[in-house]
Amino acid sequence: MSAFLGLYIHSFRIHTIAHSPITTMSHSYTEENYIKAIYKLSANGTQEVNTNAIAEVLETKAASVTDMLRKLSAKDIVNYVKYKGVSLTEQGERVALQIIRKHRLWETFLVEKLKFNWDEVHEVADEMEHISSTLLTNRLDEFLGFPKFDPHGDPIPSETGEMKQIKQRLLSDMEVNDAGVVVGVNDSQPLFLQYLDKMGIALGSKIKIIDKIPYDNSLEINLEDNKKLLISSEVSKNIFLSA
Amino acid sequence: MSAFLGLYIHSFRIHTIAHSPITTMSHSYTEENYIKAIYKLSANGTQEVNTNAIAEVLETKAASVTDMLRKLSAKDIVNYVKYKGVSLTEQGERVALQIIRKHRLWETFLVEKLKFNWDEVHEVADEMEHISSTLLTNRLDEFLGFPKFDPHGDPIPSETGEMKQIKQRLLSDMEVNDAGVVVGVNDSQPLFLQYLDKMGIALGSKIKIIDKIPYDNSLEINLEDNKKLLISSEVSKNIFLSA
DNA sequence: CAGTGAATTTAGATTCACCTAAAAATAAAA
DNA sequence: TTTTATTTTTAGGTGAATCTAAATTCACTG
Ligand SMILES: [Mn+2]
Ligand SMILES: [Mn+2]
Ligand SMILES: [Mn+2]
Ligand SMILES: [Mn+2]
Numbered sequence: 001m002s003a004f005l006g007l008y009i010h011s012f013r014i015h016t017i018a019h020s021p022i023t024t025m026s027h028s029y030t031e032e033n034y035i036k037a038i039y040k041l042s043a044n045g046t047q048e049v050n051t052n053a054i055a056e057v058l059e060t061k062a063a064s065v066t067d068m069l070r071k072l073s074a075k076d077i078v079n080y081v082k083y084k085g086v087s088l089t090e091q092g093e094r095v096a097l098q099i100i101r102k103h104r105l106w107e108t109f110l111v112e113k114l115k116f117n118w119d120e121v122h123e124v125a126d127e128m129e130h131i132s133s134t135l136l137t138n139r140l141d142e143f144l145g146f147p148k149f150d151p152h153g154d155p156i157p158s159e160t161g162e163m164k165q166i167k168q169r170l171l172s173d174m175e176v177n178d179a180g181v182v183v184g185v186n187d188s189q190p191l192f193l194q195y196l197d198k199m200g201i202a203l204g205s206k207i208k209i210i211d212k213i214p215y216d217n218s219l220e221i222n223l224e225d226n227k228k229l230l231i232s233s234e235v236s237k238n239i240f241l242s243a
Numbered sequence: 244m245s246a247f248l249g250l251y252i253h254s255f256r257i258h259t260i261a262h263s264p265i266t267t268m269s270h271s272y273t274e275e276n277y278i279k280a281i282y283k284l285s286a287n288g289t290q291e292v293n294t295n296a297i298a299e300v301l302e303t304k305a306a307s308v309t310d311m312l313r314k315l316s317a318k319d320i321v322n323y324v325k326y327k328g329v330s331l332t333e334q335g336e337r338v339a340l341q342i343i344r345k346h347r348l349w350e351t352f353l354v355e356k357l358k359f360n361w362d363e364v365h366e367v368a369d370e371m372e373h374i375s376s377t378l379l380t381n382r383l384d385e386f387l388g389f390p391k392f393d394p395h396g397d398p399i400p401s402e403t404g405e406m407k408q409i410k411q412r413l414l415s416d417m418e419v420n421d422a423g424v425v426v427g428v429n430d431s432q433p434l435f436l437q438y439l440d441k442m443g444i445a446l447g448s449k450i451k452i453i454d455k456i457p458y459d460n461s462l463e464i465n466l467e468d469n470k471k472l473l474i475s476s477e478v479s480k481n482i483f484l485s486a
Numbered sequence: 487c488a489g490t491g492a493a494t495t496t497a498g499a500t501t502c503a504c505c506t507a508a509a510a511a512t513a514a515a516a
Numbered sequence: 517t518t519t520t521a522t523t524t525t526t527a528g529g530t531g532a533a534t535c536t537a538a539a540t541t542c543a544c545t546g
Contacts, residue, residue, distance in 0.1 A: 030533065051494060064534055066495055071532090083494060083541060114382040124376045133367045139357040273503065294524060307504055309525055314502090326511060326524060 025075065029130050032099050033058060034068050035077060036129075038088055039096035048085025097161040098137075103129035104150035104157075105140050111151040112144060118151040119193035134159075152193075153184025153203055153240060167243035171207065171219065172236035179208035180241030187238040196239075199229060207241060268318065272373050275342050276301060277311050278320060279372075281331055282339035291328025340404040341380075346372035347393035347400075348383050354394040355387060361394040362436035377402075395436075396427025396446055396483060410486035414450065414462065415479035422451035423484030430481040439482075442472060450484060 027035065037057050041049040051069070055062045073080035077092040088096060106128040110116040116124075131137075138159060141147075148164045149155055155163035168183050182205045185192070196202065200223060210228065211220040217233035231239075270278065280300050284292040294312070298305045316323040320335040331339060349371040353359040359367075374380075381402060384390075391407045392398055398406035411426050425448045428435070439445065443466060453471070454463040460476035474482075 028532080052492095060533090061535065062494065063496080063536080067533075110379070110382075114379070114386055116378075116382070120378070124374070124379055127374050127376075128371075131367070131370050133370075135359075135363070136353070136357070136367055139353075139359070143357055271502080295522095303503090304505065305524065306506080306526080310503075 026132065027075075027077075027095065031068070031072065031075075031077075032095070032130055034065075034072060035088070035092055035096050036099050036103075038078065038086060039093065039100070042087055048087050050085045054086075094161055097157040097163075099129050101157040101159075101161075102131065102137055104154055105137065105144065105147070107150045107152070108144050108147050108156070109140060112147075117193075117197070119188075119190040119197070121151060122188050122190075149184075151203070152188045153182075168240040169243045170237055171209075171221075171231070171239040171241055172217070172233060174209050174241065176209050176212055179206065180243070181206055182239060183242045184240035185238055186240060192235075192238060195235070199223075200227065201229075201239070207239075269375065270318075270320075270338065274311070274315065274318075274320075275338075275373055277308075277315060278331070278335055278339050279342050279346075281321065281329060282336065282343070285330055291330050293328045297329075337404055340400040340406075341377075342372050344400040344402075344404075345374065345380055347397055348380065348387065348390070350393045350395070351387050351390050351399070352383060355390075360436075360440070362431075362433040362440070364394060365431050365433075392427075394446070395431045396425075411483040412486045413480055414452075414464075414474070414482040414484055415460070415476060417452050417484065419452050419455055422449065423486070424449055425482060426485045427483035428481055429483065435478075435481060438478070442466075443470065444472075444482070450482075 034054065037054050038049050041053050041057065051062050051065045054065045054069075058065070069078060069080045069086050072078045072092070073086075076089055077095065078086045078088055080086045103125045106125045107121040110121040110124060111118055141156075141159075147156055149166075155165065157163045166183060169180075170186070174180070182201060182203055184203070185196070201207075206224050208222040208225075209219055210222055212218075213220070217236075219231045219233075219236050221229050221231055223229055277297065280297050281292050284296050284300065294305050294308045297308045297312075301308070312321060312323045312329050315321045315335070316329075319332055320338065321329045321331055323329045346368045349368045350364040353364040353367060354361055384399075384402075390399055392409075398408065400406045409426060412423075413429070417423070425444060425446055427446070428439070444450075449467050451465040451468075452462055453465055455461075456463070460479075462474045462479050464472050464474055466472050
């Protein structure tokens with residue numbers, strides 16, 4: 001087999017071979033966390049991700065990040081140019097999407113099947129997303145009925161990395177008299193989600209903007225056609241409504 | 244709270260406090276594998292576990308085991324005397340039982356909910372047993388209906404570490420005309436379980452011994468009152484029947 | 487466009503889990 | 517009871533992932 005591959009490399013295209021998934025390379029727990037962090041940071045802006053940003057989200061030091069970037073670059077997971085920032089290669093993006101798939105499927109499992117609250121699942125899923133078996137991932141997906149969105153409204157990548165993209169806009173970007181349904185949150189931290197629970201805001205809640213206070217950009221909203229609420233700017237920047 | 248505990252230590256028994264779970268210490272993935280290995284090796288014989296045995300089951304070298312034993316000894320997880328072997332402390336046994344609890348609950352989940360075959364679950368569970376959340380473990384237990392045995396017939400420890408012990412004996416120890424129900428296997432390796440599948444032997448199967456061939460200790464058995472089978476000595480040493 | 491400040495990388499160390507080779511202790515045989 | 521064989525430990529070292537401190541490069545500003 002090894003001999004055959006050797007032949008193949010010499011007869012055809014070396015480059016394709018190097019990038020192809022003949023060796024479905026596996027990555028350490030740590031490498032996977034870096035890959036996910038880079039994916040999430042590049043999802044926002046379209047530019048290269050910088051070292052300090054990665055260090056911050058992973059709660060590590062810039063020097064450690066540089067080490068890892070060199071390593072991931074050698075593995076062809078990232079495009080890395082010294083001092084110029086980093087981005088995922090196609091292979092890297094595929095890996096990232098599989099980690100995110102697992103994260104969001106497990107979050108869905110925890111909420112749907114084990115009755116976790118949506119603010120309790122992130123930390124646990126951060127561990128479970130590293131379980132390697134793809135059979136497990138696909139069976140879990142099936143068991144859950146092939147869900148397209150996780151408990152925070154985030155899309156779940158399919159086995160091939162595709163996700164449903166829904167049109168959404170931030171509550172903070174809407175105008176008086178606009179209305180919509182809550183379809184996602186921009187922040188999955190427990191404190192924020194607990195606040196939403198307390199206010200009675202959940203995925204699926206109907207919201208209409210009644211008034212906008214220019215002084216601090218807070219909003220007066222109507223929740224489910226009856227309850228009036230005051231929402232700060234910080235909060236409205238973290239709620240997505242259907243567009 | 245801390246102040247109160249301080250008082251308690253001085254007023255009553257220092258030793259109990261030192262062993263109590265004030266600091267619910269956490270253990271690395273690697274440490275947990277050693278703890279589990281030592282538990283399983285001491286479950287058989289009652290004597291101390293020796294270094295080479297641990298090295299063998301963990302597929303590592305004796306020198307590495309010695310390093311880890313010193314480390315686990317410092318953490319009060321094992322009683323370790325140089326050259327004399329090792330055993331788990333009470334705390335170590337508690338930790339081991341929680342790992343085994345998770346392993347067996349996840350195996351049960353995989354078979355009951357995700358339709359895995361019983362020969363496919365061990366490797367996956369070896370990863371999942373390290374997920375730390377006790378809330379997750381207990382919710383999973385509840386979701387599965389508090390099962391008492393895993394897909395291989397092994398007892399599942401409760402949150403407090405208790406397990407149902409069923410009376411069982413090896414098929415190889417039984418006599419002609421004895422009968423019983425399969426309640427467990429002594430070997431969970433895929434190849435053995437696949438062989439049982441092929442033969443139609445599963446947990447719950449009724450078996451009666453028809454004849455015993457002295458030459459090689461193989462058995463002629465009746466499976467489910469109709470099917471006649473020939474079972475080698477190796478196989479019969481790995482099947483438990485109800486006593 | 488030189489000069490400062492921030493971002494990034496390098497240099498050098500540490501900890502964890504592992505290894506090989508050699509020494510020491512224990513167990514088995516002669 | 518010596519001698520020999522086996523088991524176990526020590527000594528010394530490696531790679532992964534981390535750190536601090538110092539050097540370098542980049543970006544902005546006067
Ligand atoms: Mn999450
Ligand atoms: Mn989520
Ligand atoms: Mn198992
Ligand atoms: Mn089992």
